[in-house]
Amino acid sequence: MAVISCPGCKKKISDKAKECSHCGLSLQALDSDKIANLNKVDRIHQAQKLMNYSFVAMLLFCGGFLFMFWDNVEQGTWQHTTAMISSIIGFILYIIIRIKLLFFKRNKK
Numbered sequence: 517m518a519v520i521s522c523p524g525c526k527k528k529i530s531d532k533a534k535e536c537s538h539c540g541l542s543l544q545a546l547d548s549d550k551i552a553n554l555n556k557v558d559r560i561h562q563a564q565k566l567m568n569y570s571f572v573a574m575l576l577f578c579g580g581f582l583f584m585f586w587d588n589v590e591q592g593t594w595q596h597t598t599a600m601i602s603s604i605i606g607f608i609l610y611i612i613i614r615i616k617l618l619f620f621k622r623n624k625k
């Protein structure tokens with residue numbers, strides 16, 4: 517038994533279910549080819565979403581990093597703290613998203 521996402525409401529359901537328990541969409545009308553295709557499209561969207569997140573994280577990191585040196589902000593000021601936190605969060609987020617993407621690609625059947 518595998519878990520697929522409903523083509524109607526995108527919630528997780530069993531591929532053996534005759535209809536979606538969330539929105540009631542009949543899955544018998546969809547053959548496995550169509551479901552596989554929908555899942556493929558879904559995967560591409562998910563990967564794109566992760567790529568977008570990693571881009572935002574990268575921006576956070578670079579933005580914070582650049583701001584710290586570019587503006588020559590004094591240490592201890594809130595600007596410096598904000599820039600530092602921003603780059604740290606960006607860096608951590610970037611690593612997490614990268615690892616997620618790695619697992620995401622590895623899970624491909």
Ligand SMILES: [Zn+2]
Binds near residue numbers: 537
């Ligand atoms: Zn549904």
